[in-house]
Amino acid sequence: LLGGEVKAGFKKEYGPAELTIKKKSDLLVGIPSGIIVWMSHGDEVVRIPKDFQTIATTKTILHAVAENKNKKIYGIQFHPEVVHTEFGTEVLENFIKICGLNARRSEIDENFVENIIQDIKDSLGSAKAICALSGGVDSSVAALLVNRAIGNNLVCIYIESGLMRKDETEILKAVFEKHYHMNIQIIDAKKEFLKGLKGIVDPEEKRKIIGKTFVDIFEREAKKIDAKFLAQGTIYPDVIESKGTKHAQIIKSHHNVGGLPGKMSLVLIEPLRNFYKDEVRKIGKILGLPDKIINRQPFPGPGLAVRIIGDVTEQKLEILRKADTIVQEEIEKIILHKNLWQVFAVFTGIKTTGVRGDERAYGETIAIRAIEAQDAMSANFARLPYELLDKISTRIVNEVKEVNRVVYDITNKPPATMEWE
Numbered sequence: 001l002l003g004g005e006v007k008a009g010f011k012k013e014y015g016p017a018e019l020t021i022k023k024k025s026d027l028l029v030g031i032p033s034g035i036i037v038w039m040s041h042g043d044e045v046v047r048i049p050k051d052f053q054t055i056a057t058t059k060t061i062l063h064a065v066a067e068n069k070n071k072k073i074y075g076i077q078f079h080p081e082v083v084h085t086e087f088g089t090e091v092l093e094n095f096i097k098i099c100g101l102n103a104r105r106s107e108i109d110e111n112f113v114e115n116i117i118q119d120i121k122d123s124l125g126s127a128k129a130i131c132a133l134s135g136g137v138d139s140s141v142a143a144l145l146v147n148r149a150i151g152n153n154l155v156c157i158y159i160e161s162g163l164m165r166k167d168e169t170e171i172l173k174a175v176f177e178k179h180y181h182m183n184i185q186i187i188d189a190k191k192e193f194l195k196g197l198k199g200i201v202d203p204e205e206k207r208k209i210i211g212k213t214f215v216d217i218f219e220r221e222a223k224k225i226d227a228k229f230l231a232q233g234t235i236y237p238d239v240i241e242s243k244g245t246k247h248a249q250i251i252k253s254h255h256n257v258g259g260l261p262g263k264m265s266l267v268l269i270e271p272l273r274n275f276y277k278d279e280v281r282k283i284g285k286i287l288g289l290p291d292k293i294i295n296r297q298p299f300p301g302p303g304l305a306v307r308i309i310g311d312v313t314e315q316k317l318e319i320l321r322k323a324d325t326i327v328q329e330e331i332e333k334i335i336l337h338k339n340l341w342q343v344f345a346v347f348t349g350i351k352t353t354g355v356r357g358d359e360r361a362y363g364e365t366i367a368i369r370a371i372e373a374q375d376a377m378s379a380n381f382a383r384l385p386y387e388l389l390d391k392i393s394t395r396i397v398n399e400v401k402e403v404n405r406v407v408y409d410i411t412n413k414p415p416a417t418m419e420w421e
């Protein structure tokens with residue numbers, strides 16, 4: 001639009017890059033040259049517009065930051081919003097200052113949370129709502145907020161999809177039924193999900209089917225209780241990753257939002273839509289949620305289905321659940337998981353040869369994924385101690401008879417996503 005030129009890059013760049021600052025700029029005040037920034041692009045700016053100046057470069061690209069100081073137009077190639085970019089927040093704060101605004105976000109405290117609750121109260125009035133409770137941090141905090149706002153008018157529906165980890169339902173009952181005395185209905189829909197997923201291999205199709213099955217069941221239940229609203233624990237990264245930009249390819253039809261079919265007779269209410277995970281945890285703490293829920297690893301809506309490569313069957317689910325339980329038990333023991341975003345097992349669908357006793361065996365391969373991250377947008381694989389990996393691998397091949405090989409995923413995000421599908 002401004003007369004520059006963009007081409008498909010000769011070298012595509014994903015992950016860390018060193019930023020060399022060539023020229024002073026209001027956008028980079030207080031930021032040293034040589035910082036690590038995260039890239040994720042295939043295209044490249046090969047020529048900037050005439051009235052622009054290059055501010056910073058990397059080894060692979062000429063124009064990593066460019067500006068037109070007079071018109072106050074700034075362009076950056078890297079992602080300032082991901083935590084792996086050093087000084088990313090400062091770049092954004094500088095930009096906000098250039099815009100003449102105040103860069104401070106409001107503090108999340110009791111008052112702030114009371115305001116959210118009041119907002120929900122105002123929008124729902126005396127209408128009934130159902131809440132999609134999954135037991136994860138996001139849906140739990142969303143349910144509690146709505147419960148605090150409208151009390152018994154919220155019915156929480158927990159759909160047992162059969163795609164969950166071990167003991168999910170029990171934990172959920174203990175916290176929300178026994179402790180908070182919330183109104184919870186548990187729907188056994190294992191057969192319905194498995195039937196819908198039969199023979200489906202494509203990850204996005206799996207997501208759509210699962211999303212649709214969830215919504216169909218919600219709608220069915222909502223009719224019974226005459227609910228008008230559906231509360232969901234969608235958080236900010238879900239919203240942006242689902243929408244992308246006008247020109248970007250769709251990243252994933254993904255994360256609750258995108259997975260929902262277009263027509264829905266319930267009005268969505270998403271009280272956490274503007275928050276990052278750490279902020280959601282803060283809100284949960286203020287609401288008194290126990291640590292075991294607040295510090296839970298995020299778990300994808302489509303559950304274990306996106307951790308099984310290929311079609312989903314009851315038998316594969318059982319194998320994966322057993323392997324995953326071992327991973328969780330071992331990680332728990334060394335309390336390392338406080339620094340970890342997610343640690344889980346993946347059913348790779350690859351069979352390999354092994355030997356057991358005197359016999360050759362042809363068995364399944366389980367992959368372990370352990371990642372460090374502060375938000376869902378970028379991540380490093382965790383440098384888990386070899387002894388721990390050894391213990392996990394030995395236990396899995398000994399205790400899950402169908403498995404004879406365990407591998408460790410050593411890829412960062414980007415370019416890999418956290419989940420395998």
Ligand code: XMP
Pocket residue numbers: 207252254255256259298299300301302306342376413416417418419420421
């Ligand atoms: P990816 O795999 O996109 O995952 O790097 C980022 C975070 O999102 C979770 N995730 C999902 N959550 N529905 C969800 O509610 C989904 O379809 C979905 N896919 C991934 C993932 O577990 C990670 O925490």
